[in-house]
Amino acid sequence: MKITMFIMTCFLLQASAATYAQRISINRQHSAIHTILEDVRKQAKYDFLYDSDLFSKSKPVSIRMESATVVQVLDAVFKGQPFQYTIDDKWVVITAAPSGASNTAPATPRQQPGQIAGKIIDDRGAPLPGASVKVVQTGQAALSGVDGSYNFNIAPGSYTVEVSYISYQTRRITQVEVKTGELTRLNIALKTSSSTLSQVVVTGTFKKESVAGLYAAQKNAASVTDGISAEQISRAPDNDMGQVLKRVTGLTTVNNRNVIVRGMSDRYNQAMLDGVVIPSTSQNRRDFSFDIIPTEMVSAVVVNKTATPDVSAEFSGGQVSVNTIDIPEKNFTTVQYGIGGNTQALGKDFYRLGERNTSEYFGFFNDAAKMPEGMKTWQWSTRAMQLDAPPGYNLTDPELNGQPLNPTEYGNDVKYNDLDAIAQSRKLNAASLKPYSYKVHPNQNMRLSVGRVYDLKKGNRFGFAVSANIRSEQNIVPFNNTRNSTSGNFMDSTGIGDNGAGTSYRFNSNMGLVANMGWQGRKFRIAMKNMYARTYSDHYNESIRKPYDDSHPVANKLMYQLPEAMSLQQHQLTGSWQLPWKIKAEGMFTVNKIRQQILDERKLSYQLTSVVGGKPYFQTPSLMTNSAASVKGSVKDWRMWTSIDETDYNLERRLLPKIR
Helix, strand or coil, rough: CHHHHHHHHHHHHHHHHHHHCCCEEEEEEEEEEHHHHHHHHHHHCEEEEECCCCCCCCCCCEEEEEEEEEEHHHHHCEEEEEEEEHHECEEEEEECCCCCCCCCCCCCCCCCCEEEEEEECCCCCCCCCCCEEEEEEECCECCCCCCCCEEEEEECCEEEEEEEEEEEEEEEEEEEEEECCCECCCCCEECCCCCCCCCCCCEEEEEEEEEHHHHHHHHHCCCCCCEEEEHHHHHHCEEHHHHHHCCCCCEEEEHHHHHHHECCCCCHHEEECCECCCCCCCCCCCCCCHHEEHHHHHHEEEEEECCCCCCCCCCEEEEEEECCCCCCCCCEEEEEEEEEECCCCCCCCCEEECCCCCHHHCCCCCHHHHCCCCCCCCCHHHHHHHHHCCCCCCCCCCCHHCCCHHHHHHHHEHHHHHHHHHHHHCCCCCCCCCCCCEEEEEEEEEEEEEEEEEEEEHHHHEEEEEEEHHHHHHHHEEEEECCCCCCCCCCCCCCCCCCEEEEEEEEEEEEEEEEEEEEECCEEEEEEEEEEEEEEEEEEEEEEEECCCCCCCCCCCEEEEEEEEEEEEEEEEEEEEECCCCEEEEEEEEEEEEEEEEEEEEEEEEEEEECCCCCEEEEECCCCHCCCCCCCCCCCEEEEEEEEEEEEEEEEEEEEEECC
16 A cells, blocks of 8 residues: 555656646747647647637747746747637647737636546447547547546537447437536447448437436346446535445445345345455444445446346345446545534433543554453353352362363363463453443544546556545434343333333444556556555443343343454455457456454443332342352353454456457
């Protein structure tokens, strides 16, 4: 990741330096303006956009300059002329100056050109590389890239775009409106031509053609699919993919994070990012937190609802596939800060076990939450419960001395009293059992997104998109729990602990970084995509209920803390090349790395001690004793840690012949 960002930064600095350091030497006497502009184009590698008859009434220009910049030359050329110009990257748009405007300098503010961009596809949705795309009014022409994409920087106005490709009907789209500084997205679907017709030109409007291009792939797909495009996402006020997915037919989101497809639970669904299956972000469920992906980084979302041979078979509900951008269609910068809350939590007391650390607001956790080194697990045997003896407590009982500590993990090699459980317990962080109280702060989210695209020589393009986001939230949720009740206890029961009333204090935070870059030529496209995400949730539940599976249930106060942390990395390198004989080669290498941890899960229980003035007090610890075990009963306390590390490698290579 660091190497990638360093190379990217060096490239941009070099490109920027080359642009501003470009110098021009020119000597022309009584020459036409377009002749001088041609000299500038050859030396500075700038392109010019203007109407062919714009200079018909211009005065001849005499100019002599050494080592001048592009702006200095253009200012000298247009001095005293009825013209104005704007510069965007290496595109110069020249128009007539407004009536009455001064002609001694270019008009300000300068008007930026607009953009026409999209993809050329066939009637089945497959890209058509090498298609000829032409803007009729200006004569600008380009060939579609290996993925069918094309792009024009052009002055604002209404244009007609013409597309032609061997063995396909030529298509002409009218009323393509371009606005200043805005992108007009136009995907064009071509139909195959009949051998009995020498030439066919099909004319359609922009509105009709953009809809036809959008639905061409979906209409001819072998599976039942749905989805949402980048254009539709840009028109919605959503901040992340968790919110966007609610707009897809048949999808339901839970807490703006997890997805349910067609009413089927998370275990039946699958998530993919850039064509690769993503590991679950939860240890207990098969799901993915889509809210860590910002909308600016998404090019399209496709939901497959039926299985086909070309997709993974590990789902029966639906497969949600999110594709991110590498080369943006236009430059963008987004800075966002959001704040929110609800009356049920804001400003109220928020309880938890253990002190909160500032790092938790950024998806990280404190090292004190990790399991101490050298901890050994052990099991209560029947003899140990009879003696109320943890390991190392009773060293005089021969039967206990001969029993294994934990046969599941250590076999018969480690004996029960080889461990001093009381001494080992002192390694644990006692401060994590202390109750703390905080005031609920407003929920916050911050996001910064930057995308840039550069047009290079010979039709090449380089671009990158980077987005970083941080989010934290706190919620207080009341609940009831009468699980395992066989004595007629329900949520409206009034006895102490009968209805299992409790409160859940939920803290969640996450941070994400997406950094993509790509390089595209007329016959190739290379992209590198990187994602790093962290989530942290710490839920504390406090309730008063009866353990109904006891023979004589007594009300208990339960205190339960569940901290979970997840870190996910995905690094992907993709490439596609258009080879001779209409064969396209594609390759992809992806590394997914995920680590999931439950950090010091704590469960404490206290039995009812007394009722004073109608208020119950719970101050009797639920200790593990022989008498408690004999009645099947007691609520057992614990502290547990869990860790899962997974690394997946994906390599894909294929040749795609063009089959009609």
